[in-house]
Amino acid sequence: MTANIKREYHTPVMPDEVVWLMNPKPGGVYIDCTLGSGGHTLGLLEFAGAGAQIIGIDRDQDAISAAKQELKHFRDAATFVHGNFSDLQDIVMSLNVLQVDGILFDLGVSSYQLDEPERGFSYMEDGPLDMRMGQGTGPSARDLVNNLPAEEIADILKIYGEERWAVRIAEFIVRRRDKAPIVTTGELVDIVKAAIPARARRSGPHPARRTFQALRIAVNRELDELHAGLDQAVRILCPGGRLVVISYHSLEDRIVKTMFLKMSGSRNQGCLRILTKKPIVPCEEEVISNPRSRSAKLRAAEKF
Numbered sequence: 001m002t003a004n005i006k007r008e009y010h011t012p013v014m015p016d017e018v019v020w021l022m023n024p025k026p027g028g029v030y031i032d033c034t035l036g037s038g039g040h041t042l043g044l045l046e047f048a049g050a051g052a053q054i055i056g057i058d059r060d061q062d063a064i065s066a067a068k069q070e071l072k073h074f075r076d077a078a079t080f081v082h083g084n085f086s087d088l089q090d091i092v093m094s095l096n097v098l099q100v101d102g103i104l105f106d107l108g109v110s111s112y113q114l115d116e117p118e119r120g121f122s123y124m125e126d127g128p129l130d131m132r133m134g135q136g137t138g139p140s141a142r143d144l145v146n147n148l149p150a151e152e153i154a155d156i157l158k159i160y161g162e163e164r165w166a167v168r169i170a171e172f173i174v175r176r177r178d179k180a181p182i183v184t185t186g187e188l189v190d191i192v193k194a195a196i197p198a199r200a201r202r203s204g205p206h207p208a209r210r211t212f213q214a215l216r217i218a219v220n221r222e223l224d225e226l227h228a229g230l231d232q233a234v235r236i237l238c239p240g241g242r243l244v245v246i247s248y249h250s251l252e253d254r255i256v257k258t259m260f261l262k263m264s265g266s267r268n269q270g271c272l273r274i275l276t277k278k279p280i281v282p283c284e285e286e287v288i289s290n291p292r293s294r295s296a297k298l299r300a301a302e303k304f
């Protein structure tokens with residue numbers, strides 16, 4: 001069953017802010033590095049008017065299918081690429097594009113990836129322990145929890161999840177997998193709950209939230225891909241071109257902030273002018289109507 005039939009579309013986060021900061025022009029060429037179901041791309045194309053072109057990239061084939069449906073009235077203006085934004089330069093070269101006027105990254109997972117238990121991203125519903133955004137490519141979360149040494153699992157949970165019970169959770173994972181492989185999200189949730197003392201589980205977010213975030217980041221090599229993607233994005237922007245990035249956790253935001261600062265420094269042959277002194281966050285109404293936007297931070301810069 002295709003994404004557009006089965007799932008609800010992803011609601012784009014801060015769509016007006018993205019359009020305002022990207023300021024797309026008729027005839028301009030833009031890249032949406034995280035196409036999802038195409039919500040941001042749609043807004044950019046509607047605003048840009050005649051002749052604008054967008055290259056939409058996603059590593060998830062279901063996202064590409066959903067976006068094609070969402071953008072069916074803009075078929076001539078949109079080019080769909082099933083790929084990884086860490087291959088940005090190769091992707092644009094293969095399309096004979098040299099420079100572009102704006103690039104968007106809306107990081108993380110989409111609602112339909114999260115809401116589809118079969119994809120294994122959710123701690124709220126039971127499904128196979130997978131978490132690969134690019135279906136079938138590379139090791140899954142199941143591979144990591146069943147094969148990595150306890151120390152490496154603990155490091156992943158500590159570094160990518162900032163989980164204070166990382167060592168204990170890793171020990172519980174290893175103890176459990178010695179009996180039988182861990183194959184479902186539900187099994188992993190139960191292990192995490194058993195590892196975290198009851199008093200620490202009483203308040204705050206779902207006890208498995210940090211573990212799932214950490215494994216997802218590790219499985220999809222999200223921070224490495226972000227470094228590579230941003231680096232290439234700056235190179236292919238034309239002077240005056242805009243880079244807009246929405247991140248959803250502090251590790252991502254730190255990478256974006258550090259890279260913007262580094263590239264805006266005059267001592268360092270700076271080439272970026274930062275447009276958002278502080279990150280832009282969603283307004284209260286947006287957080288109420290789309291709670292998944294609550295952790296979003298948007299940063300933008302212009303190349304000179």
Ligand SMILES: C[S@@+](CC[C@H](N)C(=O)[O-])C[C@H]1O[C@@H](n2cnc3c(N)ncnc32)[C@H](O)[C@@H]1O
Nearest residue numbers: 012034036037038039040058059060084085106
């Ligand atoms: C938050 S969603 C984007 C939603 C989109 N802005 C919209 O309006 O529907 C993030 C998307 O980026 C994709 N993605 C994440 N990392 C990626 C990468 N390294 N390369 C390509 N796509 C990636 C995910 O598969 C997901 O579909």
